[in-house]
Amino acid sequence: MSKRPEHQAPPEFFYNEDEARKYTQNSRIIDIQAQMTERCMELLLLPDDTSCLLLDIGCGSGLSGTVLEEWGHMWIGLDISPSMLDVALERETEGDLVLADMGEGVPFKAGSFDGAVSVSALQWLFNADKKSHQPVKRLYKFFSSLYASLSRSARAVFQFYPENESQLDLVTSQAMKAGFYGGVVVDFPNSAKAKKFFLVLMTGGAAPLPQALGTEESDNSLQIKYAKREACKAARGKPLKNTRAWLLDKKERRRKQGKETKPDTKYTGRKRSGRF
Amino acid sequence: MKLITHNMLTSKCLKGVLTGYPLAIKATNIKVNEVDFNPDFISRIIPKLDWEVLWKAADSIGHSEGLPQTIERNYDEDKEFLKKAHRVLLEVEVEEGYLTCPESGRQFPITKGIPNMLLTEAEVQ
Numbered sequence: 001m002s003k004r005p006e007h008q009a010p011p012e013f014f015y016n017e018d019e020a021r022k023y024t025q026n027s028r029i030i031d032i033q034a035q036m037t038e039r040c041m042e043l044l045l046l047p048d049d050t051s052c053l054l055l056d057i058g059c060g061s062g063l064s065g066t067v068l069e070e071w072g073h074m075w076i077g078l079d080i081s082p083s084m085l086d087v088a089l090e091r092e093t094e095g096d097l098v099l100a101d102m103g104e105g106v107p108f109k110a111g112s113f114d115g116a117v118s119v120s121a122l123q124w125l126f127n128a129d130k131k132s133h134q135p136v137k138r139l140y141k142f143f144s145s146l147y148a149s150l151s152r153s154a155r156a157v158f159q160f161y162p163e164n165e166s167q168l169d170l171v172t173s174q175a176m177k178a179g180f181y182g183g184v185v186v187d188f189p190n191s192a193k194a195k196k197f198f199l200v201l202m203t204g205g206a207a208p209l210p211q212a213l214g215t216e217e218s219d220n221s222l223q224i225k226y227a228k229r230e231a232c233k234a235a236r237g238k239p240l241k242n243t244r245a246w247l248l249d250k251k252e253r254r255r256k257q258g259k260e261t262k263p264d265t266k267y268t269g270r271k272r273s274g275r276f
Numbered sequence: 277m278k279l280i281t282h283n284m285l286t287s288k289c290l291k292g293v294l295t296g297y298p299l300a301i302k303a304t305n306i307k308v309n310e311v312d313f314n315p316d317f318i319s320r321i322i323p324k325l326d327w328e329v330l331w332k333a334a335d336s337i338g339h340s341e342g343l344p345q346t347i348e349r350n351y352d353e354d355k356e357f358l359k360k361a362h363r364v365l366l367e368v369e370v371e372e373g374y375l376t377c378p379e380s381g382r383q384f385p386i387t388k389g390i391p392n393m394l395l396t397e398a399e400v401q
Contacts, residue, residue: 096281105289141401
């Protein structure tokens with residue numbers, strides 16, 4: 001069975017009391033959520049030293065909200081799971097909480113927020129958990145109502161786990177249709193574990209997308225790759241295979257093991273001439 | 277639910293509702309929580325608020341004493357006013373009660389300070 005939580009149950013049932021408890025006790029989950037929120041805040045590009053009103057979509061137990069508080073902002077959180085919101089109450093977060101389904105639209109008046117963040121929530125919208133759910137329609141309703149509730153020049157940053165390319169296409173196309181500019185920033189695209197997708201949406205005019213992390217290595221030519229590999233081998237202390245150094249190393253090892261070995265001469269490991 | 281949230285919250289997601297603002301508050305339990313005073317945030321947020329709605333909401337739950345009905349022009353220099361606004365916006369919280377949509381009359385319950393804005397299938401646009 002698939003390990004993705006979205007495939008197991010609708011969010012309001014998946015995040016039950018047991019699952020919600022993990023978000024207060026498991027330090028690994030807490031660390032990861034905090035890191036991702038920090039990165040969201042970097043991408044959000046809020047003005048320095050001003051406290052803003054932010055919307056946290058899928059705030060859950062308020063782990064991301066705690067990071068927002070550390071940055072000095074006030075936040076209002078939306079979540080569909082009552083158990084997760086109960087945990088947020090227990091943790092006594094400063095933000096205010098609202099129980100709502102983002103696919104039904106963001107229930108706030110126009111121009112309310114200076115920015116929106118969302119950590120690991122958007123992928124839930126790709127699923128149809130009820131007969132009446134149409135993912136495309138829900139995504140569009142979510143983005144269009146979010147666009148209205150943001151102030152001009154505000155940004156919205158979503159960290160999410162898309163399953164495949166078509167989900168990425170779907171989410172960006174629906175966001176563009178709702179009036180946003182922007183796109184997906186992929187941090188550490190060459191790593192299986194550290195790879196993270198951030199959907200960065202802008203309301204005020206097209207600006208260049210921020211640079212993703214872990215993509216500095218722009219020169220991907222073969223020679224450089226091999227040079228790197230050799231450097232790695234040397235660092236590990238073993239010479240490259242089929243070279244004279246490797247052969248001498250091997251003979252030395254055999255001598256130490258007490259096996260019969262020919263002496264090293266100037267002919268050892270030398271290339272045969274073409275006549276042979 | 278703090279009154280700053282109430283000032284932003286609408287029921288426009290309901291089918292057939294156009295603005296759904298402001299929601300009427302009926303509170304059965306109100307709590308006052310101390311929150312750190314941040315004058316910059318309050319003066320930055322005031323232009324975004326619908327002050328009339330805030331005053332009426334505060335009045336309906338009995339916390340409007342001393343709060344002016346209209347905002348002065350240079351409110352950001354009036355520390356006393358900012359403190360009062362801070363108290364009403366961030367410290368007064370509706371714990372139990374319900375919100376009522378002005379157009380459809382639909383009620384949204386507030387439990388443990390969390391308004392429940394979930395809709396049924398038939399109510400979604």
